[in-house]
Amino acid sequence: MATYEEVTDSYNPDDWKKDIISGRIICVAIDGSDDGNKAFYWALDHLVKPSTGIINKLALLTCTPLNSSESVKQECQTLLKNYMALVRVANLNIPLRAILLRGDVRTQLCDIADELKADVFVIGTRGLGALKRAVLGSVSDYVSKHCECTVIIAK
Secondary structure, three states, X not given: OOOEEEOOOOOOHHHHHOOOOOOEEEEXXXXXXXXXXXXXXHHHHHHHOHHHOOOEEEEEEEEEOOOOOHHHHHHHHHHHHHHHHHHHHOOOOOOEEEEEEEOOHXXXXXXXXXXXXXXXXXXXXXXXXXXXXXXXXXXXXXXXXXXXXXXXXXX
């Protein structure tokens, strides 16, 4: 089970109940990095476009360790609010959630995707080489192997 909080004013439960059968829930992991930006814009350009005719719901996700300071938590909330503003500036009138997860980023991302019943999960990559990825692992590798929904790794 994911440990999280909604960022203020980003979530209307009624919006997430409407058209649940015809809607598509898209999760996007963001962290403020260039790779997180690529994932965000890839999702907007390829999945969230209103011209698809599909009613999309977008969940923006970021994560902090359980023991992180209040200032780190506030930075993450600000990050989510900035991305929410980008969605609004793009005139995308879609149900939007901004979720600050707490704990191990890999497991929390998979848990929240399952809880939200996500159809697609978009995540960036750090661009690790094969050896480093094998030794260190990566969040995107973990999510792609453990998430129940389709995972797109934006490069």
